[in-house]
Every structure is written in structure tokens, then in C-alpha cells.
Amino acid sequence: MLTFPNAKINIGLNILRKRPDGYHDLASCFYPIGLSDALEAIPAQKAAFKTVGQGIRESEVNLVSKAINLLAKDHRVPPLSVFLLKGIPIGAGLGGGSADAAFMIGMLNDMLNLRLSADQQEDYARQLGSDCAFFVRNVPMYCYEKGDRFEEIGLSLKGLQLFLVNPGIHVSTPAAYAGVTPAIPPLDLREALAGPISGWKDNVVNDFEKSVFQAHPELAIIKNRLYDAGALYASMSGSGSSVYGIFQNLETMRNKFKNCFVWQGELN
Numbered sequence: 001m002l003t004f005p006n007a008k009i010n011i012g013l014n015i016l017r018k019r020p021d022g023y024h025d026l027a028s029c030f031y032p033i034g035l036s037d038a039l040e041a042i043p044a045q046k047a048a049f050k051t052v053g054q055g056i057r058e059s060e061v062n063l064v065s066k067a068i069n070l071l072a073k074d075h076r077v078p079p080l081s082v083f084l085l086k087g088i089p090i091g092a093g094l095g096g097g098s099a100d101a102a103f104m105i106g107m108l109n110d111m112l113n114l115r116l117s118a119d120q121q122e123d124y125a126r127q128l129g130s131d132c133a134f135f136v137r138n139v140p141m142y143c144y145e146k147g148d149r150f151e152e153i154g155l156s157l158k159g160l161q162l163f164l165v166n167p168g169i170h171v172s173t174p175a176a177y178a179g180v181t182p183a184i185p186p187l188d189l190r191e192a193l194a195g196p197i198s199g200w201k202d203n204v205v206n207d208f209e210k211s212v213f214q215a216h217p218e219l220a221i222i223k224n225r226l227y228d229a230g231a232l233y234a235s236m237s238g239s240g241s242s243v244y245g246i247f248q249n250l251e252t253m254r255n256k257f258k259n260c261f262v263w264q265g266e267l268n
């Protein structure tokens, strides 16, 4: 079976408070985008895992293998030959690893006829990472608590264009959280997003930007360039370092961001 785990962007990200378990309660809108990996799993004599494209560090276990091992605790999972092609930049605030893990759970559910509901798949996904459960339903959501609880938001950016830039700077997620002083924003994110996109620039904020832009001023320059090019709204995604702009119409701007990974596509 072959699937295409897709990335997400965060539209607004407020870090509200530190939790007793050391994590943070947040408020964000997660929005799926078309940039994707390819993930194939085939029953085989012997379990095998191959990944091509950008690799994760050798010392780390791939989230796809973690997802298989997690489901194997409760279900009989036969040996699988798994092939992962990474198209989504790694550690880029785009949730690529989380998407791979959630799609692997979905594939096991379908291939082995496990009949897991979406809620049950989310419960498994939550154990693999805060972002992971989002990719089970994989539709625009207001996300809260650790970013693993969801509420329908009814936000549609269908037809608008996304331009995404990743300059390859690696931002550690725990370090990014440590750089933020949690605070309740003056305007609830859901209310801010209910207004026209032309007003988001001042009201829809990613709280990671302040400290991450301070450490990496080139990211602020990218965001300004996107606004200069006519973006209706521009922001860093997650803990970075990807920065995106949302446009009404978009000529290609690939040549403006030399030495960066760029991706352009229509929002759904």
C-alpha cells in the first residue's frame, strides 16, 4: 500500500502556559498542505525499512518504525517491507515525521483490517508526538492543550496560493519552547482567524518568532520579502525554520530565495 503523508503549517501559535508535565498548553490552527513524503508498506518474508531523500540521524529510530512497534503491542503485525521517500524537510516546523507516523497507523489499520476508529488512531498517534494526532483526520483544526486536542474551526483558504521557504536552519523544538515566555494573547486565536485575512498580520501571531528570529535574523528577512511580494499573510510555521506566505495570486519567486528549499502550491 502506498500513501503520501503531507505537511502542515501553523497559522497562529500561542504558547499559553507551562504544564505540570513540562510540556506547554498551546493554541494554534493546523492547516494541511500539499507538500508530501511517499510511504509504502508491503507484507514481506522479513521486516525491512529503507528511507531515501534527507535522512534522520542514525542514532534516532524513525517515527514510522515507532508507529509499527506501538501497534504491534496490541495487534498481530506481520513483517513489512517499508519504503519512505522524504520530500518534507526534516525538523522544519512542518510536522513531516508526525505525518509519516500517523499515515503508518492508518495504513496498518487498512491493510490489517483492524477497524480502529479515528479516535482510537488519534490515541495511538498521541503517544508518538504532540503533532501526530492531527494527521489522523488531517483537516484544518483549532488545536489546543499539547497541540493534540482538536476543535473544528471552519477555516477554508481554498484557492489561495502558498509559498513556503525553508533555509535549512535546524531549530530544536525543546529549545524553541524554552525560549518563549508563555502568555495568554489579548485576542483569542479563533476570534482573530474569524476576521478577514487582511487583518491577520497584526492579530495572528506565532509566539516562537520573537526568539527564533532573534537567533536567526535571516528568517525575519524572508518573512518581510514575502510581504513585499504581496503576501496577504506571512508567518513562520511551528518552531521553524520554515516561513510561508499566503497569496491571492502568485508568480513564481523561486529565484528570490537562492540556497533555500522552496515549495509552492494551492491551498485546499
Ligand SMILES: C[C@@](CO)(OP(=O)(O)O)[C@H](O)COP(=O)(O)OP(=O)(O)OC[C@H]1O[C@@H](n2ccc(N)nc2=O)[C@H](O)[C@@H]1O
Pocket (backbone or CB within 6 Å): 010, 013, 022, 023, 024, 025, 026, 028, 092, 093, 094, 095, 098, 128, 129, 130, 131, 132, 145, 146, 147, 173, 174, 177, 237, 238, 239, 240
Ligand atoms: C512546535 C510544534 C507546533 O505545532 O510543531 P513543530 O515545530 O515541531 O512542527 C509542536 O508543538 C511540536 O510537536 P512535536 O514535534 O510532535 O513535539 P513532541 O515530539 O511531542 O515534543 C518535543 C518537545 O517539545 C516540547 N513541547 C512539545 C509540545 C508541547 N505542547 N509543549 C512542549 O513543551 C517538549 O520539550 C518536548 O519534549
Ligand SMILES: Nc1ncnc2c1ncn2[C@@H]1O[C@H](COP(=O)(O)OP(=O)(O)O)[C@@H](O)[C@H]1O
Pocket (backbone or CB within 6 Å): 056, 057, 060, 061, 062, 063, 064, 089, 090, 091, 092, 093, 094, 095, 096, 097, 098, 100, 101, 173, 238, 239, 240
Ligand atoms: N520519518 C521521519 N521524518 C522526519 N523526522 C523524523 C522521522 N522519524 C523521526 N524523525 C525525527 O523527528 C524530529 C522531528 O521531525 P519533523 O517532524 O520533520 O519536524 P518538526 O517537528 O519540526 O515538524 C526530527 O529531529 C527527526 O530526527
